[in-house]
Amino acid sequence: MKGFVFHGPGTSAWEDVAEPDLKDPADVVVRVETTSICGTDLHILQGDVPEVAAGTVLGHEAVGEIVETGREVRTVRPGDRVLVSCISACGRCRYCREGTYGQCRGGGGWLLGNRIDGAQAEYVRVPFADHSVHLLPGAVDSQDAVLFADTFPTGYEVGVLNGSVRPGDTVAVVGAGPVGLAAIVTARLYSPDRIIAVDRLPGRLESAARFGADARVLASDEPEQLVEDLTDGLGADVTIEAVGIPETFEMCTRMVRPGGHVANVGVHGKPAALHLEDLWLKDLTIRTGLVDTSSVPMLLSMLNAGRLTTSPMITHVFELEAMEEAYEVFAGAEDTGALKIALRGPQ
Numbered sequence: 394m395k396g397f398v399f400h401g402p403g404t405s406a407w408e409d410v411a412e413p414d415l416k417d418p419a420d421v422v423v424r425v426e427t428t429s430i431c432g433t434d435l436h437i438l439q440g441d442v443p444e445v446a447a448g449t450v451l452g453h454e455a456v457g458e459i460v461e462t463g464r465e466v467r468t469v470r471p472g473d474r475v476l477v478s479c480i481s482a483c484g485r486c487r488y489c490r491e492g493t494y495g496q497c498r499g500g501g502g503w504l505l506g507n508r509i510d511g512a513q514a515e516y517v518r519v520p521f522a523d524h525s526v527h528l529l530p531g532a533v534d535s536q537d538a539v540l541f542a543d544t545f546p547t548g549y550e551v552g553v554l555n556g557s558v559r560p561g562d563t564v565a566v567v568g569a570g571p572v573g574l575a576a577i578v579t580a581r582l583y584s585p586d587r588i589i590a591v592d593r594l595p596g597r598l599e600s601a602a603r604f605g606a607d608a609r610v611l612a613s614d615e616p617e618q619l620v621e622d623l624t625d626g627l628g629a630d631v632t633i634e635a636v637g638i639p640e641t642f643e644m645c646t647r648m649v650r651p652g653g654h655v656a657n658v659g660v661h662g663k664p665a666a667l668h669l670e671d672l673w674l675k676d677l678t679i680r681t682g683l684v685d686t687s688s689v690p691m692l693l694s695m696l697n698a699g700r701l702t703t704s705p706m707i708t709h710v711f712e713l714e715a716m717e718e719a720y721e722v723f724a725g726a727e728d729t730g731a732l733k734i735a736l737r738g739p740q
């Protein structure tokens with residue numbers, strides 16, 4: 394079969410690789426119907442994620458059909474259509490029992506396209522299948538569902554839930570990439586008064602408006618002033634950082650009201666300063682974390698019920714074989730306007 398293989402910083406190729414087999418009785422093998430590319434994959438290609446070994450098939454987002462199940466798998470059978478979560482969960486350890494799958498101590502966590510071969514391929518082996526793949530509700534389209542492998546649960550769990558968004562809140566989302574947009578869509582479920590989107594690109598702010606932001610402001614146009622003006626000088630109840638750079642994290646800690654919540658979603662390559670000398674008076678709650686994907690079943694049923702807007706997020710669709718071209722379009726998002734790209738195998 395073919396897969397997209399990382400060969401060390403700067404080199405990768407869509408090439409022949411061995412088809413995966415079951416290695417453990419809790420595994421399944423999935424035929425990939427649709428996969429996608431994540432910003433994290435670009436970090437891996439640049440060499441920013443050193444634990445990814447050369448020779449690894451990348452990808453941690455997929456929808457597909459179960460073709461083989463290990464003898465311990467209880468929840469799915471060959472022929473089932475499933476969403477493959479970006480996090481694999483043993484289901485037994487203390488963290489998994491609490492739903493914090495990202496911290497799994499039983500051999501799970503972020504495995505696909507990181508510690509083992511991933512989903513940018515014709516077939517993928519998924520460990521701990523009972524807690525790591527989810528049956529698709531009948532009517533859900535695979536191009537919508539693939540967004541629930543990582544993007545939507547991240548915006549929701551690490552942004553909206555960690556930020557404790559409540560009815561009547563003013564929520565500022567800094568960074569309107571796919572994850573920030575998913576935070577905007579899922580924050581809306583909690584009836585905030587207003588959602589303010591901040592980005593450095595006008596195109597991303599247009600997307601934010603399409604996904605339900607009430608106000609939008611360029612990072613260069615004094616977003617802190619706008620938030621102050623809109624909140625009688627208090628600041629936002631919740632700020633969600635969905636960029637991953639020190640400037641925007643610090644902006645979030647300044648833009649939040651006293652007693653408010655800062656949810657850091659962005660993955661930071663460099664240390665960000667925590668100005669406790671200013672912040673101690675503000676009574677802040679600051680949270681951060683890795684996505685768990687424990688909200689996926691709930692998000693999928695809301696999608697099935699037509700309660701979540703997803704479709705405009707897939708801006709480009711390619712055949713699986715066009716993986717290398719898709720990476721170029723995704724990496725050039727500033728010019729191509731790409732948000733998420735779907736790569737389709739046989740359906």
Ligand code: NAD
Nearest residue numbers: 432568569570571572592593612635636637659660683684
């Ligand atoms: P993205 O790069 O597509 O989006 C980031 C957005 O931030 C872009 O629209 C960009 O224009 C904007 N931006 C850049 N600099 C800015 C600035 N100075 N001010 C305002 N906006 C600015 O990334 P994404 O896929 O949406 O992911 C967002 C972040 O979430 C990334 O850091 C990613 O690594 C992280 N992430 C975290 C988890 C987790 O488990 N915590 C999971 C997945 C992704």
Ligand code: ZN
Nearest residue numbers: 483486489497
């Ligand atoms: Zn576990």
